[in-house]
Amino acid sequence: xxxxxxxxxxxxxxxxxxxxxxxxxxxxxxxxxxxxxxxxxxxxxxxxxxxxxxxxxxxxxxxxxxxxxxxxxxxxxxxxxxxxxxxxxxxxxxxxxxxxxxxxxxxxxxxxxxxxxxxxxxxxxxxxxxxxxxxxxxxxxxxxxxxxxxxxxxxxxxxxxxxxxxxxxxxxxxxxxxxxxxxxxxxxxxxxxxxxxxxxxxxxxxxxxxxxxxxxxxxxxxxxxxxxxxxxxxxxxxxxxxxxxxxxxxxxxxxxxxxxxxxxxxxxxxxxxxxxxxxxxxxxxxxxxxxxxxxxxxxxxxxxxxxxxxxxxxxxxxxxxxxxxxxxxxxxxxxxxxxxxxxxxxxxxxxxxxxxxxxxxxxxxxxxxxxxxxxxxxxxxxxxxxxxxxxxxxxxxxxxxxxxxxxxxxxxxxxxxxxxxxxxxxxxxxxxxxxxxxxxxxxxxxxxxxxxxxxxxxxxxxxxxxxxxxxxxxxxxxxxxxxxxxxxxxxxxxxxxxxxxxxxxxxxxxxxxxxxxxxxxxxxx
Amino acid sequence: xxxxxxxxxxxxxxxxxxxxxxxxxxxxxxxxxxxxxxxxxxxxxxxxxxxxxxxxxxxxxxxxxxxxxxxxxxxxxxxxxxxxxxxxxxxxxxxxxxxxxxxxxxxxxxxxxxxxxxxxxxxxxxxxxxxxxxxxxxxxxxxxxxxxxxxxxxxxxxxxxxxxxxxxxxxxxxxxxxxxxxxxxxxxxxxxxxxxxxxxxxxxxxxxxxxxxxxxxxxxxxxxxxxxxxxxxxxxxxxxxxxxxxxxxxxxxxxxxxxxxxxxxxxxxxxxxxxxxxxxxxxxxxxxxxxxxxxxxxxxxxxxxxxxxxxxxxxxxx
Numbered sequence: 001x002x003x004x005x006x007x008x009x010x011x012x013x014x015x016x017x018x019x020x021x022x023x024x025x026x027x028x029x030x031x032x033x034x035x036x037x038x039x040x041x042x043x044x045x046x047x048x049x050x051x052x053x054x055x056x057x058x059x060x061x062x063x064x065x066x067x068x069x070x071x072x073x074x075x076x077x078x079x080x081x082x083x084x085x086x087x088x089x090x091x092x093x094x095x096x097x098x099x100x101x102x103x104x105x106x107x108x109x110x111x112x113x114x115x116x117x118x119x120x121x122x123x124x125x126x127x128x129x130x131x132x133x134x135x136x137x138x139x140x141x142x143x144x145x146x147x148x149x150x151x152x153x154x155x156x157x158x159x160x161x162x163x164x165x166x167x168x169x170x171x172x173x174x175x176x177x178x179x180x181x182x183x184x185x186x187x188x189x190x191x192x193x194x195x196x197x198x199x200x201x202x203x204x205x206x207x208x209x210x211x212x213x214x215x216x217x218x219x220x221x222x223x224x225x226x227x228x229x230x231x232x233x234x235x236x237x238x239x240x241x242x243x244x245x246x247x248x249x250x251x252x253x254x255x256x257x258x259x260x261x262x263x264x265x266x267x268x269x270x271x272x273x274x275x276x277x278x279x280x281x282x283x284x285x286x287x288x289x290x291x292x293x294x295x296x297x298x299x300x301x302x303x304x305x306x307x308x309x310x311x312x313x314x315x316x317x318x319x320x321x322x323x324x325x326x327x328x329x330x331x332x333x334x335x336x337x338x339x340x341x342x343x344x345x346x347x348x349x350x351x352x353x354x355x356x357x358x359x360x361x362x363x364x365x366x367x368x369x370x371x372x373x374x375x376x377x378x379x380x381x382x383x384x385x386x387x388x389x390x391x392x393x394x395x396x397x398x399x400x401x402x403x404x405x406x407x408x409x410x411x412x413x414x415x416x417x418x419x420x421x422x423x424x425x426x427x428x429x430x431x432x433x434x435x436x437x438x439x440x441x442x443x444x445x446x447x448x449x450x451x452x453x454x455x456x457x458x459x460x461x462x463x464x465x466x467x468x469x470x471x472x473x474x475x476x477x478x479x480x481x482x483x484x485x486x487x488x489x490x491x492x493x494x495x496x497x498x499x500x501x502x503x504x505x506x507x508x509x510x511x512x513x514x515x516x517x518x519x520x521x522x523x524x525x
Numbered sequence: 526x527x528x529x530x531x532x533x534x535x536x537x538x539x540x541x542x543x544x545x546x547x548x549x550x551x552x553x554x555x556x557x558x559x560x561x562x563x564x565x566x567x568x569x570x571x572x573x574x575x576x577x578x579x580x581x582x583x584x585x586x587x588x589x590x591x592x593x594x595x596x597x598x599x600x601x602x603x604x605x606x607x608x609x610x611x612x613x614x615x616x617x618x619x620x621x622x623x624x625x626x627x628x629x630x631x632x633x634x635x636x637x638x639x640x641x642x643x644x645x646x647x648x649x650x651x652x653x654x655x656x657x658x659x660x661x662x663x664x665x666x667x668x669x670x671x672x673x674x675x676x677x678x679x680x681x682x683x684x685x686x687x688x689x690x691x692x693x694x695x696x697x698x699x700x701x702x703x704x705x706x707x708x709x710x711x712x713x714x715x716x717x718x719x720x721x722x723x724x725x726x727x728x729x730x731x732x733x734x735x736x737x738x739x740x741x742x743x744x745x746x747x748x749x750x751x752x753x754x755x756x757x758x759x760x761x762x763x764x765x766x767x768x769x770x771x772x773x774x775x776x777x778x779x780x781x782x783x784x785x786x787x788x789x790x791x792x793x794x795x796x797x798x799x800x801x802x803x804x805x806x807x808x809x810x811x812x813x814x815x816x817x818x819x820x821x822x823x824x825x826x827x828x829x830x831x832x833x834x835x836x837x838x839x840x841x842x843x
Contacts, residue, residue, distance in 0.1 A: 044698070048793075050616050058568035130580035131617070133566060137577065186617040206626065207789035207797075242698050242787045246682060250690040251697050285573075385574075412559035412802045415567050419560070419576075430573040437573070446575040447563065 035228065035508060039524040040236040044248045046262035048207045048241035051189035053180075054171035055125060058133045062239060062261075063516045064212045065232065067174030067195035070099055070118070072223030073166060073433055073513035075281070078338035080165055083223040084113060084175060084196070085153075090468040094162040099153045105221050107177035108200045115147035121175050122155065131185050137440070138167035160466030162473060163436030166338075169513070198222070198232040198520050210239045226520055227508065233523035252276065252501055258524070259502040259509065261517065265323045271501035280325040280497040281511040284337040284433035286441060287329040289492040290382060290425040294450060298380070299424060303361040305488025308380075310354035311400040314347065317392050318494055325499055329492030332438065332484045336495075336515070339435040339477040346485045347492060354400045363401065371401035381405040384427035385414045393493065418448045429496060433513035435477040439465060442480075442489060450489070457483040535826070539819040546815040547605065547808060548598075554804050555594050561614045561802045562590055588614060601808065610812075611805035615797065620809040623794060628813070631790035634713060634782070635775040637706050641714030642771065646721030646764075653722075654729045655752050666726065672719025677778055681712040681785035698787040709786040713778045717771045721764050728760040735759075761832055769822040776814055 043062075051057040054067055070085040085099040105113040125135040126142050143156040157164065167173055177194040191204040198219050199212040214232035222229050240257065242248045249267050251257045253276075263271065263278060271278050290308075292299050299305060314328035327335065330344040363371035363378055371378040382390060382404055394404040409417060417423050426448070430437050441449045443461045452458070457480060464476035484490050498515040508521040562585045566576040585591045589600060604611060610620035653665035688708060689697040695708050732738065733756055741755050779792030791810065798806035 050797075058566060059572050060568075130566060130577070130584040133568065133577075133580070134572065136580070184617075186612070186619070189616055190618065205789055207783075207793045208630075208787065240698055240787060244682075244785055244787070247685060247697055247785065247787065250685065254690040254693060254697075256689070256697055410800060411567060412557070412561070412564045412800075415563035415576075416559040418567075418574075419563055428574050430575075432573065440573060440575060444575065446577050447581070448567070448575040 033507070033525060035233055035521075035523040036525065037231070037233045037523070038235055040238055041234050041259065041506065041519065041522060041524060042257040043237055043239045043519075044242040044251050044257040044260040045239050046245070046248060046260070047243055052191050052201070052204060052210060053176075053185075053188040053193050054174050055121075055135050055176065056128070056132050056185050056189055057172075062210075063171055063512065063518050064201070064210070064237065064239070065197045065199040065518065065520050066193050066201055066212065067171060067176060067197050068105075068221070068223075069171065069174050070101075070168040071165065072225045073169040074225040075336075075511055075513045076225075078336075078433065078513060080169060081224040083169070084118075084221070085168070088165070090162075090165060092468070094160045094164070094466055094468045095157045097155045097157075097164055097168075099155070099168075101151045101153065102221055103151065105196050106218070107179075107194050107196045108216060109177055109179055109194045111177050111179070113175065113196055114150045115153040116150070117178060118153050118175055119145040119147055120178070120181060122173075124181050125173070128185065132172075134170075135172040138164070138170060138173055160462075162465050162468055163434050163439075165468070166434035166436075196221075199237065202236075208241060212237050212239075222520060227510075228521055232520050233508070234519060237519055249501075252503070255503070258506050259500060259517075261498075261500050263499040263501045265321070265326070267501075268323050268325065268499065275504050276501055277504060278325075278499060278501045279509055279511075280499040281515040282327060282334050282336045282495045282497050283429070283431050283515040284334055284513055285437050286332060286428070286430040286432075286490070287334045287492045288427070288429040288494050288496050289329060289332070289490055291428055291441065291450060291490055292488065293421060293424055293426070294452060294489070295421055296424055301361065302487055303357045304363075304378075305491075306486075307354040307357040307361075307400065308397065308402065309347070309485070309488045309491050310350040310357070311397050311402065312393055312491060312493060313349040313351075313396050314492070314494060315349065316396070320392060321389055322494065325497045327495040329494050331481050332490050332492055333435060333477075333481060334495045336513070337433060337435060337437075339474050341478040341481045343481060343485050346482075351396075351400050358401060365401050369398070369401060370403045377403060379403040379405060380424045381407055382425040382427060383407045383409055383414060383417050383423040385409060385411060390427065415447075425491070431514055435473075435480075436465060438477070438480055438484070442484060452489050454483065454487065454489075457487075457489070532823075532827075535823050539816075539823070542819055543812055543815050546811050547602065550808055550811045551598055551601070551804075554802060554807065555598075557802060559802055560585070560590065561804055562588060564801050565614050565803075601805070605808070605812070610809040613798075613803055613806045615801050615803045615806070620805050623806060624791070624809050624813055627789060627791040627794045630788060631776070631779050631783070631792065633706065634709055634779060634788065634790060635772070637710035638713035638717060638775055638778075639771070641710055642718035642721055645714070646718035647725060649718070649722040650725035650729055651752060651757075653726055654733060655748055665722075669719040669722040669726070672715050673723065675716065677712055677716060677781050678785060680715060681709070681782055684708050684712055685785070705786075705788075709782045709788060712785070713775060713782045716778065717774055720767060720771065720774075724767055725760060725764040728763040729756055732756045732760040758832060762829070765825055765828060765832065768825050769818060772821045773814075773818060776817065 045062055049061040050059055052061055054061055068084050071080045072083045074081050084102055084105060086102045087100045089098045101115055122145050125132040126139055129136050141157045141159045141161055143158045145153060145155045147153055180188055180194045183192040191201055193201055198216055199214050202211045202213050204210045213236050214234045216231060219231050220229060245264055248260045252260045268278055292305055294300055318326050318328050330342050330347060331340055333340045358371055363373045366372040390406050397404050430441055439461045442452050443458055445451055460476045460480040464473050467473050500517055502509060505525050507523050510518050510521050512518055563576060566581060567574055612619050613623055649665050653662045656662050685697045688694050696705055741751050779790055780795055783790045783792035795810050
């Protein structure tokens with residue numbers, strides 16, 4: 001059965017929202033000039049990656065265009081388009097995927113891309129297991145891959161796995177050459193990476209910088225979602241790791257770098273105009289919000305959960321402490337995620353409704369303004385990692401008589417709190433441009449996720465993973481989002497953008513569907 | 526012969542110090558409730574912050590973190606004795622390679638900072654004790670007090686703001702070679718230089734009050750000759766004693782300076798290792814810095830007799 005792209009019904013709502021979210025995607029004057037080749041782009045990245053190989057990294061690593069993927073995801077429509085694979089078919093149960101590879105693709109060491117090398121890549125990722133954390137998660141249930149001929153790859157899963165098509169557009173499943181597969185994971189992380197991408201790694205100094213060069217002879221296999229074909233415009237990208245945000249903004253303002261990552265809300269106005277421009281895109285996946293630990297008896301009470309949901313004033317949070325590039329959450333999924341459903345009515349601020357629910361449930365306001373029931377105070381603890389302001393949420397919930405205790409933890413303590421189930425709420429998000437991310441968080445025994453005991457929800461989540469039919473999948477994903485919100489299994493707060501700033505001389509910066517910055521179409525004037 | 530026995534004794538001391546540092550660090554890390562493998566798999570920012578339980582157990586087993594603590598300790602100690610410090614949990618890189626990659630840039634930075642500290646510190650001390658202009662002496666003395674107490678985080682950012690962002694003289698980050706080394710070396714060198722200036726200044730002043738200086742003056746020696754020929758050598762012992770401490774403060778200061786200036790080095794590696802409780806790397810760093818301390822103080826002790834031959838006779842070999 002041929003693969004059918006996202007159907008009209010969802011494509012309409014999805015592309016409308018996606019379009020509005022992407023208006024800031026390109027430099028303001030990109031259309032008025034002809035792109036020119038050449039030059040070095042200096043990029044100030046806001047973190048130092050622990051590993052450069054996208055297949056192996058467990059945290060973040062920049063998308064430097066070293067690897068190509070079988071497919072690409074169009075950031076505007078969310079559709080999967082051809083890249084190393086020119087076409088594909090998916091069987092009715094979403095367990096067998098057949099890819100027809102493009103001809104004439106070579107890795108930067110001259111070796112050709114064929115079905116066998118893609119198969120070896122997948123086998124290796126599965127064998128590496130935890131050492132290829134995210135990739136092995138995307139390949140969960142992998143049975144085998146076969147290569148009927150040099151250009152055809154058949155991947156089979158032990159159980160339905162509809163997310164796999166989008167997964168083939170993720171750098172974590174990017175294809176590396178045999179030379180790289182022969183290296184140890186440590187050597188690969190340190191830069192022994194040979195791919196078929198438009199850029200080639202030149203040098204890497206951990207904690208300091210990485211340099212990639214463009215100008216790959218014969219590169220003519222860019223994905224349909226790119227705005228040009230052929231070699232990358234840039235000769236070179238110098239990526240410097242600058243974790244200090246003040247140093248980052250100062251470096252851009254003084255012309256020492258051309259682009260910086262992670263511009264904080266308070267720094268945005270400085271680069272809006274004045275010879276600079278700010279670009280942003282809402283991250284795809286689960287919005288920033290609080291996941292509920294439903295092993296806690298207090299939070300097994302749906303009335304308490306929904307009261308919390310109604311007690312959060314999302315509009316006020318965005319207005320008070322963020323900028324217009326952020327948006328109040330309108331679902332569990334962000335508006336740039338395929339199959340997103342607008343549930344803003346369910347997520348309206350309703351403090352009276354929240355209080356009424358708690359009253360009904362027997363929680364009476366005590367002398368200190370905090371509700372009590374059977375001598376127990378309505379105190380709920382929240383854990384979170386990165387520096388984020390939850391004080392406003394705390395105040396808002398205080399108004400309905402809930403005492404929120406904020407606990408900011410470093411990563412190791414967060415890990416032990418999550419593995420020992422020692423928390424009520426956990427502030428998180430999850431970046432992925434496929435709705436299957438819902439299954440990762442709400443139908444899973446993974447540490448940090450929930451396996452929600454709600455048969456209807458679980459059915460919807462399982463069924464969406466088992467259909468390649470876009471319309472059916474859209475309906476199931478919409479159902480799952482509604483269940484999660486109506487029953488208060490997740491307390492969405494706001495949509496989070498990736499925000500970068502660049503000098504006016506930088507054009508054609510683009511974001512992937514997942515809101516990672518890419519440089520293939522970038523040029524300097 | 527006495528020197529040989531002395532050195533042998535000191536080496537034995539060094540081994541005990543290294544062992545104690547290794548063991549105490551291990552104890553401290555074992556007391557913490559968190560698990561380095563979970564931390565690694567959680568992956569920090571931009572990952573989906575979930576961990577597969579089966580993968581976690583497999584990896585914990587592969588890395589030996591599922592063993593009883595006593596056995597873990599003995600295995601790691603045994604390997605360390607043979608020079609194998611294991612691999613970073615976070616990156617899988619051999620600890621020895623990781624530390625070597627960090628040691629080179631940190632050594633460059635520390636050497637440059639030490640040069641600045643010694644030259645500027647001694648110059649300030651000499652000028653403040655020999656100047657005839659009273660207010661200048663006072664000003665220099667108070668400047669050293671400021672230099673000692675200034676937080677290097679603030680100092681680094683201020684230098685970047687002025688010299689790099691405003692006047693555009695030097696690169697703030699990512700600078701290669703000498704131009705990239707100047708600002709961080711100044712930031713790291715100023716506190717150390719101020720300590721040298723204070724201690725050296727104080728000891729110069731007390732030496733200058735000694736009767737033999739009066740004798741030299743009476744014999745007609747000039748100000749400069751008195752300072753350089755007579756006082757300097759006698760006043761150099763106290764600042765030399767500080768050398769061990771200063772090397773330590775340079776290593777510690779590298780943590781802040783390398784972060785502000787986005788440089789690779791032992792300081793950055795230490796921040797990452799401690800943040801992620803990457804046990805093998807933390808142990809490697811502790812051993813390395815203990816070794817640096819021990820070596821520096823040994824060298825200082827051996828240098829005393831060169832400056833003051835009386836030390837061998839009176840102090841003997843401790």
